[in-house]
Amino acid sequence: xxxxxxxxxxxxxxxxxxxxxxxxxxxxxxxxxxxxxxxxxxxxxxxxxxxxxxxxxxxxxxxxxxxxxxxxxxxxxxxxxxxxxxxxxxxxxxxxxxxxxxxxxxxxxxxxxxxxxxxxxxxxxxxxxxxxxxxxxxxxxxxxxxxxxxxxxxxxxxxxxxxxxxxxxxxxxxxxxxxxxxxxxxxxxxxxxxxxxxxxxxxxxxxxxxxxxxxxxxxxxxxxxxxxxxxxxxxxxxxxxxxxxxxxxxxxxxxxxxxxxxxxxxxxxxxxxxx
Amino acid sequence: xxxxxxxxxxxxxxxxxxxxxxxxxxxxxxxxxxxxxxxxxxxxxxxxxxxxxxxxxxxxxxxxxxxxxxxxxxxxxxxxxxxxxxxxxxxxxxxxxxxxxxxxxxxxxxxxxxxxxxxxxxxxxxxxxxxxxxxxxxxxxxxxxxxxxxxxxxxxxxxxxxxxxxxxxxxxxxxxxxxxxxxxxxxxxxxxxxxxxxxxxxxxxxxxxxxxxxxxxxxxxxxxxxxxxxxxxxxxxxxxxxxxxxxxxxxxxxxxxxxxxxxxxxxxxxxxxxxxxxxxxxxxxxxxxxxxxxxxxxxxxxxxxxxxxxxxxxxxxxxxxxxxxxxxxxxxxxxxxxxxxxxxx
Numbered sequence: 001x002x003x004x005x006x007x008x009x010x011x012x013x014x015x016x017x018x019x020x021x022x023x024x025x026x027x028x029x030x031x032x033x034x035x036x037x038x039x040x041x042x043x044x045x046x047x048x049x050x051x052x053x054x055x056x057x058x059x060x061x062x063x064x065x066x067x068x069x070x071x072x073x074x075x076x077x078x079x080x081x082x083x084x085x086x087x088x089x090x091x092x093x094x095x096x097x098x099x100x101x102x103x104x105x106x107x108x109x110x111x112x113x114x115x116x117x118x119x120x121x122x123x124x125x126x127x128x129x130x131x132x133x134x135x136x137x138x139x140x141x142x143x144x145x146x147x148x149x150x151x152x153x154x155x156x157x158x159x160x161x162x163x164x165x166x167x168x169x170x171x172x173x174x175x176x177x178x179x180x181x182x183x184x185x186x187x188x189x190x191x192x193x194x195x196x197x198x199x200x201x202x203x204x205x206x207x208x209x210x211x212x213x214x215x216x217x218x219x220x221x222x223x224x225x226x227x228x229x230x231x232x233x234x235x236x237x238x239x240x241x242x243x244x245x246x247x248x249x250x251x252x253x254x255x256x257x258x259x260x261x262x263x264x265x266x267x268x269x270x271x272x273x274x275x
Numbered sequence: 276x277x278x279x280x281x282x283x284x285x286x287x288x289x290x291x292x293x294x295x296x297x298x299x300x301x302x303x304x305x306x307x308x309x310x311x312x313x314x315x316x317x318x319x320x321x322x323x324x325x326x327x328x329x330x331x332x333x334x335x336x337x338x339x340x341x342x343x344x345x346x347x348x349x350x351x352x353x354x355x356x357x358x359x360x361x362x363x364x365x366x367x368x369x370x371x372x373x374x375x376x377x378x379x380x381x382x383x384x385x386x387x388x389x390x391x392x393x394x395x396x397x398x399x400x401x402x403x404x405x406x407x408x409x410x411x412x413x414x415x416x417x418x419x420x421x422x423x424x425x426x427x428x429x430x431x432x433x434x435x436x437x438x439x440x441x442x443x444x445x446x447x448x449x450x451x452x453x454x455x456x457x458x459x460x461x462x463x464x465x466x467x468x469x470x471x472x473x474x475x476x477x478x479x480x481x482x483x484x485x486x487x488x489x490x491x492x493x494x495x496x497x498x499x500x501x502x503x504x505x506x507x508x509x510x511x512x513x514x515x516x517x518x519x520x521x522x523x524x525x526x527x528x529x530x531x532x533x534x535x536x537x538x539x540x541x542x543x544x545x546x547x548x549x550x551x552x553x554x555x556x557x558x559x560x561x562x563x564x565x566x567x568x569x570x571x572x573x574x575x576x577x578x579x580x581x582x583x584x585x586x587x588x589x590x591x592x593x594x595x596x597x598x599x600x601x602x603x604x605x606x607x608x609x610x611x612x613x614x615x616x617x618x619x620x
C-alpha cells in the first residue's frame with residue numbers, strides 16, 4: 001500500500017470506529033441504561049481492582065464477567081473479543097513472550113527448547129516465566145476490555161458531562177468537547193487533501209516528493225488550524241462567551257444504578273477475599 | 276510509546292499523575308496569561324491537530340513508515356506550554372475515546388509524551404538556535420535534531436518507568452506482577468525502536484513542517500520573541516527546588532550509616548578493616564569542621580539543626596562559587612581591556 005493509501009485508510013478507520021461506537025451507544029442494553037456517572041465510577045474502581053489483584057484466576061473470572069456484560073449490553077461478542085485479541089498478541093504478546101524464558105525469568109524448567117551442554121547454555125520455558133507473561137497479558141486484556149465496554153456504551157458528550165458532575169475541571173471538559181468535534185473536521189480536511197493528491201497522481205512519486213508533500217500538508221493543516229481557532233473564538237465571543245463554562249446535563253439516579261454499585265462492590269470484594 | 280493499563284502498578288500510576296499535575300497547572304496558568312479568552316479555542320483546535328499528527332504515517336529513509344508525536348513542532352511554533360496542554364488533551368481523548376493507551380497509566384503517558392517532549396523539544400531547539408544565526412536552513416536542521424532528541428528522551432523516561440516495575444512490585448514468590456523486565460532490558464528495548472524509527476519520524480515531521488512554515492507562512496510562529504520574565508522565572512524555579520531539597524535533607528537522618536567513602540575513624544574501624552591506614556590516622560584530625568556531623572546540638576531539635584546546617588552549607592557553597600566566578604570574570608575582563616588597549620595602541 002502506498003503512503004497516501006495508508007494514511008487515507010488510517011484516517012478513515014478512525015471515523016469508522018467512532019461511527020460504530022455511536023451505533024452501539026444507541027442500542028437499548030444494560031450498560032447503556034446506566035447513568036454515565038455510575039458507569040465511570042464503577043469503571044475506575046474495577047480498573048483499580050484489576051490493577052491490584054495478584055491472582056490469575058480472578059482476572060479470568062473478571063473477563064468472563066465482562067463478556068456477560070457485553071452480551072447484556074447487546075454488543076456483538078465477536079467484536080468484543082476480536083477487538084482485544086486481534087491487536088493484543090501483536091504488542092503485549094511479543095513483549096511478554098521472552099519473559100517466559102529462563103534467561104529473563106529463572107524458575108523451574110517446564111519445556112526445554114535448546115540445550116547446548118558444550119557451552120553450558122540452555123533455553124527453556126520456566127513456570128515463573130509463564131506466570132509472569134500470563135499476568136501481563138491477562139491484566140492488559142481485562143483493562144482494555146473494560147475500557148472498550150465503557151467507550152462503546154457511553155456517548156462521548158455524556159462521558160464528559162459525567163466527568164464534569166464528578167468535579168473534573170470544567171475548562172478541561174469544555175476543551176475536550178470542542179477538541180473532539182474538531183478532530184473530525186480536521187480528519188475530514190486531511191483526508192480530502194490526501195484524496196485530492198491521490199486523484200492527481202499518475203505513476204509512482206519520484207524521490208523525496210512524497211516527504212516534501214507531507215511536510216507541506218502538515219504546514220497547511222497548521223495554518224488551517226490557526227484560522228479555525230480564530231473562527232471558533234469569534235463565534236464563541238459573538239455568542240457571549242465570557243470565560244465561564246456552563247455544562248448542562250440531566251442525569252438521574254435510578255434503581256439500576258444502585259444495583260450497579262452494589263454489584264461492583266461485591267465483585268471487588270470477591271476478588272480480594274475469594275481469590 | 277503509549278503505556279497500556281496493566282504495565283504499571285497502581286502505585287506508580289498514581290505517582291505519575293501526581294508528577295504530571297503541577298506541570299499541567301503551570302502550563303494552564305502560562306497559557307491563560309498569554310491567550311486570555313482565546314485559551315479554550317486555541318488549545319481545543321491544536322489538541323485536535325496533535326491528535327491528527329499522531330495518526331499520520333511518515334515516510335522514513337529505507338522505505339518504511341513510522342508514527343511521530345508532533346509535540347516538538349507544536350512547541351517550537353506555539354511554545355512549550357500550549358504544546359504540553361494540546362498533546363495532553365489529545366492523549367486523554369485517545370485513551371478515553373479510542374482505547375489507545377491506558378487510563379490509569381494516563382498520568383505516565385502525559386508525563387513522557389506531553390511534558391517531557393514539549394519541554395525538551397522547545398529548550399533544545401532554543402539552545403541550538405543560537406548557532407543558526409537566522410539561517411533558516413540551519414534552523415530547520417536544528418528543529419529536526421530537537422525532535423529526534425526529544426522523542427528519545429520520552430522513550431528513555433518510558434523505559435525507566437517500565438524497568439522499575441519488576442524491581443518494586445513482586446508477589447510473595449518474587450514473580451513480577453506488572454511489566455516483567457528490569458532496566459537493563461526495558462531501556463535498550465525502548466531506545467532501539469526510537470533511535471531507529473520513531474526518532475526519525477519525529478525529526479522528519481518537525482523539519483519538514485518548519486521548512487514549509489518558513490517558506491510560506493512565517494507569521495504562524497508565535498514563539499521566538501522571548502519574554503523577559505522567562506529567565507527570572509527559571510531562577511525562581513531553581514531557588515524553589517534547592518529550597519525543597521534543603522527541607523527534605525533531614526531524610527538523610529533516616530538513612531542508616533554514612534555515605535560510601537565518607538567514613539570517620541570509628542566507622543572505618545567498624546568496617547572490619549582491622550587497622551586504620553597510617554596516613555588516614557595522621558590527617559583525620561587535621562581539619563575540625565565548624566559544624567561537626569551537621570549537628571548544631573545547642574539548638575535541641577536535630578531535624579531543625581540539620582536543615583539549618585544544610586542552609587548554612589548552601590550559602591557558603593553558593594558564596595564561594597559566586598566569589599570565584601566573580602574573580603575569574605574580573606580577571607578575564609581586565610585581560611580583555613588590556614588587550615583592547617594594546618590593540619588600539
